[in-house]
Amino acid sequence: MKNKKKIIIILLIIMVFLGACIFGYYWHQNKYYIKTDDSRIAAATIIVSPQITGKITSWTAQEGSIVKAGQTLGRQDTNSVASSSAISVKTLPQTGSMSISKAEIVAPVTGQIIKTAVQEGEIVNPNQTLAIIANTNDIYISANIEENKISRIRIGQPVDITIDSVPGQTFQGKVSEIGQATASTFSIISAQNSSGTFTKVTQLIPIKIRFPIHPDLQLLPGISAEIRIHLAE
Template identity: 35%
Template sequence: MKKKIIGLVVLAVVLVGGGIGGFYYYMQISKYISTEDAKVQGELRAIGSMAPGKLIEWNYKEGDAFKKGDVLAIVETAPAHGNVAATTQEIIAPDNGTIIQTNAVKDQTVAAGVSLLMSTNLGELYVTANIEETELTDVKIGNKATLTIDAFPGTVFTGRVEKIGLGTNSSFSLMPTSNASGSFTKVVQRVPVKIALNDYQGKRLIPGLNAVVKIER
């Protein structure tokens, strides 16, 4: 009899716990659109010389910040011959940014149009969340979002929906899928949604970090 009572109590606890868990899950999916397919991103900019020549001034390295209008480099585009002065070209920063990648070395030869550096403004990062097409109707510009970033467990970030993509990720693929076999399997498509962050919570965010996003319906 005692064992039967204990069994009934355990069953009741399991049922109640399952009910609470199910209710919580229902409330979450009814209130939020969630995805783990999200990353921190920034507007990447490639900066290079408009003409071929020699990089005669270069004092930057990865991690260095610059402001719009700063002279990033000077390229000698035509070496001096006799009484003919060398022609130089300044490479001017088009916007505020931080160098996140560069292989440039002073006195190297540079080609026209080839990138000397990649930069982004680390103060204007955002999160791109790839949302399933079946959830897209509930995503609106201005919807609030909460985010966690894998690199900073326990820290909750907040933001809002700033932009909804005008095409699915697959529509921008360089190698679009074909249906040469004649068979067809429907695949749920994902649309990129840009989340503007309210603040960085004092963390050093960089492009490429994985995130988990919940957008309020």
């Protein structure tokens, strides 16, 4: 009987100890760190558009290819400019050389083509999206932090980063920007409820985290990541 009581007491002590350890761990994590998996690789993106109306006679840009600023991506048929409502036949001789230069479609920045939206033979107009280039020199982590935690975030705080496509590695970065509005503020669908009922939802504040990137790593925009922000430093 005494042995049984001793065993029960020992088990209770072990349970209390384990409970204290678990509590201490989570208390330490919540006090000194903010973690979230609502984060992903992001990059500055630039839209490639034509300067004139015309038919695409050649288009060499392919999704996933790396291009340099000023590199030719495609060309338009300059003869089709004459039929454009924006340029009359009388003014064509004076604008001929200008039209030829504008008919060449070039990459505005160095980066990776992540989307193409045109084919040879297609007639395109100015400001129409032909391709989207991700600036590979401006890659960062985009993360969303709950509104009740954002007051603890400061620019310059160190961040541990793990990226799903690079398992087993932890990258070191720093908070570089803190959003000045919630993520839902810029949503196409309004978050305002006019039905007379309201359910409070925790809002998210976007932040940016910069980190050094090894040139051999291919980090595509949208790849999932997980971050841990150090609050103590």
